[in-house]
Amino acid sequence: MKYLIAVLALLVLNLGSTARVSAAESHLTIEAALDFNVAEPLIRAFEAAHPDIKVSYHDSSTLAVDRRARDGSPPADVYISSAMPWQVALANQGRAARLDLPEARQWPEWAKWRNEVFGFTFEPVVIAYRLDLARHTLPPQTHRELLQALQIPQLQGRVTTYDPESSGVGYSLFQQDARYSPRFWDLVAAMGARGVTPEATSRAMLEGLSEGRYWLGYNLLGSYAIAWARNHPEVIVQVPTDYSLVLLRTALVARNAPHPRAARLFMAFLLGPKGQHVLAGQTPLFSPLDGVVGPWTAARLRDQVGDHLYPIPLDASLLAFVDPLRREAFMRRWTREITILDRTDDPRPSPSNTADQRTARPETPWPRRPTTPVHSSRETQP
Amino acid sequence: MIRRGHSLKRRLMLWMAGLTLIFGTALLLEATLSANREADRVYDGVLDDAILTIAEALQWQDGRPLIAMPAAALQILATPHEERVFYALLGARGEIITANASLPITARLQKKVAQQPVYRDIDWQGTSLRLAGREFTSAGWETREPVQIWVAHTRGARNALAHDLVARAAMRFILMVGLAIMLVWLAVRASLRPLTRLRHRLRQRHSEDFSPISARVPVELSELVNTLDQLLARQRESHDRLMRFIADASHQLKTPLAGLQNISELALRSRDHEQWHEALKDIHAGASRSTRLAHQLLQMARLDHDETSLATRLDLTALARERLTDWAQRPASAMHDLGLEVPDHPVWVQATDWQLGELINNLLDNALRYTPPGSVITLGVEETDSGHELFVEDNGPGVPPALRDSLAQPFVRGDRHDTSGSGLGLAVATSIARSHQAQLSITTPDSGGLRVALLFSHERHQRNP
Missing domain, CATH: 3.40.190.10 (Periplasmic binding protein-like II)
Structure with missing residues (x-):
């Protein structure tokens, strides 16, 4: 019954959006500590699956992602970061929305927290x-x-x-x-x-x-x-x-996301078979899902290096x-x-x-050297 | 005659439903309360564990508390239900040593936790949390200051546990009610089976069968069956009496009628006027005897079924005087010495006057018939200790004690068949006595003869004079 209502609600939402091509829902802002050129196949595949949604992707450092999630200036819809503790802390403070999606429910227990934070890589x-x-x-x-x-x-x-x-x-x-x-x-x-x-x-x-x-x-x-x-x-x-x-790179939808529907669609894509297939085939991020076929999967990695892989518990x-x-x-x-x-x-x-x-030791712990930026326009990801 | 009542089964089921509703509501309320208490008890223990784990990691260095927040403490606090977790460590002056949220810990709570551990339900930023706090006095090299450890988590696991407990309690209750309804239904059916058996047995009974109902019934029904048995016994008695009465009555009526028939046949053969006259006199006597007999039979029937006559307050002496005067003028008493023995003041009783009059008539008639001429017959009223007594006494031959008890039965004439009489007189008297709740006694006085007395005892008759 609940499921049926959810489906109906989705249908209504879909009808509504196709009818007036809502400007508000046709955008999706992703703030990520993940190089765009790594994430690009994912984003392109999502845009292909949902042509009505225009994705604006901004990559930066983990600390910058965390800062933006807290300040919300301007607020993004989805936050992706490899700094697992900070992502969990965001959820703990109630800044993440709980996702009641079939893809979220089926996601392995060890790779999610409260159905709010999802580790989507391995x-x-x-x-x-x-x-x-x-x-x-x-x-x-x-x-x-x-x-x-x-x-x-x-x-x-x-x-x-x-x-x-x-x-x-x-x-x-x-x-x-x-x-x-x-x-x-x-x-x-x-x-x-x-x-x-x-x-x-x-x-x-x-x-x-x-x-x-x-x-x-x-x-x-x-x-x-x-x-x-x-x-x-x-x-x-x-x-x-x-x-x-x-390390599990984690994604969460902000509670105050300006485009919640698009954010949910993105998460459903990211955690669903389509997104994981792209992840395993076109990015080096390794899919944690069993049953996904591609060169970059957790199962393949285990076959190659053995059983001593210890995921950081989420x-x-x-x-x-x-x-x-x-x-x-x-x-x-x-x-x-x-x-x-x-x-x-x-x-x-x-x-x-x-x-x-x-x-007897000097104050400076080690000689610091300036790190050269890789991209001129963007901050680098870890 | 029998009002059709409710179905026992339906009534039982209604009661069960009502009780179930009341108890069910009470039980659910109680279950909810106790489930919440139980959930709090269980998970407050978790809060304690987390606090102790944090306290374990607390150390003092350079005059200030140091702590590497133990991951295990937070994991414990989160529970497998993945609660959101919050903590705050406060120093002696309420300053925050470390915290991951600004929990609403008031000065009052801080003061309270110094005495004993505190547990509170709080609302914080729209989320309801369970907060626990405890104070530790830890010793360092430089300082000895208390540290308060406060932890809190969301109520998801508690609610889930409480919900689970309530659901289980409700399930148990529903099962129990279902079972109870089934059992009650079976019990009712089993308990009503003897009634059904009894009904069948009564229905199959012959209308003349007055034998006791020999059915095996539960104790609760045995009283009913006993009562039925008693009723049947009384009916049999009355039926027997009626049959005997009818037999006796027809026999009694047959004799004078047969006599009349004989006399009239003889007279018809004769041509002699003299004989006709004799026959007519005999016929007249026989007819009047039959009339009297019929009259007495009517009286008996009337007495047995009279429910309309009302008892009034009447004076026994006046009645006795009036009756005696009446009888003294009749030719039948010409050969006897009739006397009256009454006090010179009225004696009041509750009685039906025609019945008492008939009683006196019968007793006097009997005395006149069964005593030889010249006997003394006394009608009197006497006030004794036990009550007022109306009596008729004679000094005739009397009745042997062995036969006395049977005198009161109809058509029994005390072994005397030499005189004309129906044998109904004392039976009528007995009936009248019974309907007045008075005692009829037949005794032999010191002077010999017979004394028949009707005693209105004080207990029954003087209460409402």
Whole structure:
């Protein structure tokens, strides 16, 4: 009965919209932390399926997406971001609309929260290195091997990873890493000893690798890295074989969306078989749905790299990461650990002797270098 | 004669429906209340767990509280129902240490939570939340300050649980009612079966069958069956009496009629005027006996079915005097010594005067018939301790005690067949006594003979003089 009413309502809405080609409903604003050239096939396919809706797509950083969702200036309809904790926090504050769509109901439980936030991709987090590294040491396949590889002096100044300060994704990934193993901090200390260069985006890291500035990158988004490695043979992508985090890029419809109908149609498309088919075939984002056929699917990825893929759970525990005090504590520890081995080349750091070392260290944690923008017109995505 | 009442089954079902409605409403209300309480109890425990988990992560450093908000606490708080979760940690002066929402925690609540944990339903930004707070005194190296931990979540899981509990209670109730209706229906059918059996048995009965109903019935019906049995027994008695009466009456009427027939036949054969005259005298006597007999039979019938005569207040002495005067003038009493023995003041009783008059007539008639000439017959009224007594006494031969009890039955003449009489007199007297609720006693006085007395006892007759 309820379903019938919903169908009738949709019918009425459809009739109404076709009759007067409503100007208000013919637009859809998407604010996304996702490169337009990556998302373009999706958007084009949606526009082809709904020719009456004109999509305006704006891509920016995760923090910018979050800012716009909060300020709403001007409000967008759909927000897409890879910073899962911030997206969940938006929903927790009641800024996301609950979607009562068949596609939403059928979406796997582990990849959605409250039927408000939907993880629509399945992106592994990877290690990337230059072939040069293989000449000096065994290329790392696990986190332990990565720690060992960091011992070779040739890597000094040629290591890169996310900047947790400026990148929401990077911060979330490190938090998740720290949750899994306390030895993560050894890794941070070792990277710090090699003079790690923090970058705000995966693309910046990949460009540095191709240019030869970096030999080793840690915690890159697999979706970008794998696509990049196809065109840049000097870059090798390794999905860690002990454990590999998987990031779900999330989408939500704003509660105050100016075009709710178009937003719902877009979500139905994105989560439905059509959108997922485009995702699996024409973008490197990997479809989390079983039964979708294409080169970029979670099922295919599992076949290739094995069973040690650990999706970051999309639930309320992510809210802890955005707690200001926890973030502050994490950043303090990060700052401490990354500089702990500055003075010595001791590969075996111990967190207990931090106090006296800290007092003797300079204030700046690591040398910052300006990151070159990739697009002149747009902000870059992580 | 029997009003058609409601169907027992329908009435029972109506009662059941009414009770179900009342109890059902009460039960649902109670279930809703208790389900909400239960849901709050369960999920308040979840709030407690979350608070304790957060408290566990709380540490003091450099004079200020530090906390890496535990993900587990928020996961617990969210419950599998994916609630929206909120928390706030407040310092000693109510300042926010960390929070993910500006929860409406008033100064009053802050003061209250210092004493004991607080649980509240609150409305916040159009959402109803369950809020819980607790204060912890944690010790650091530099400071010892209390920290208040407040957590809240939406009510989705609670509502779902409460709804589930209510639905289950309602389902149980409906099942129970269904079962009860079925059982009651069966019980009613089973309980009414003896009634049906009884009906069948009564219907099949022969109209002359007055034997007790020997049906197995439940205790509740046994009284009815007993009453029916008693009624039947009384009917049989009355039926028997009637039959005996009819038989006796026809026998009694047959004798004088046969005598008349004989005399008239003899007279018809004769040509002698003298004999005709004799025969006519005999016929006259026989006819008057028959008339008297018929008169008495009529009286009996009238008494048995008289329901219209009203008792009035009358003076026994006056009645006795009037009757005696009447009888003293009749030729039948010429050979006897009739006397009156009454007090010199009126004696009042409730009675029907014609019936009492007939009673006296019968008793005097009997006394005159069954006593030899010259006997003394006394009609009197006496005031005794137990009541007023109207009596007729004679000094004749009397009746042997063994036969006395049967005197009151119709056509029994106390072993005396030498005199003319129907044997109905005392039977009529007994009937009259019964209709006056007075006691008829037949005794032998000290002087010999017979004394028949009618006692109006005080308890019955002097209450309304």
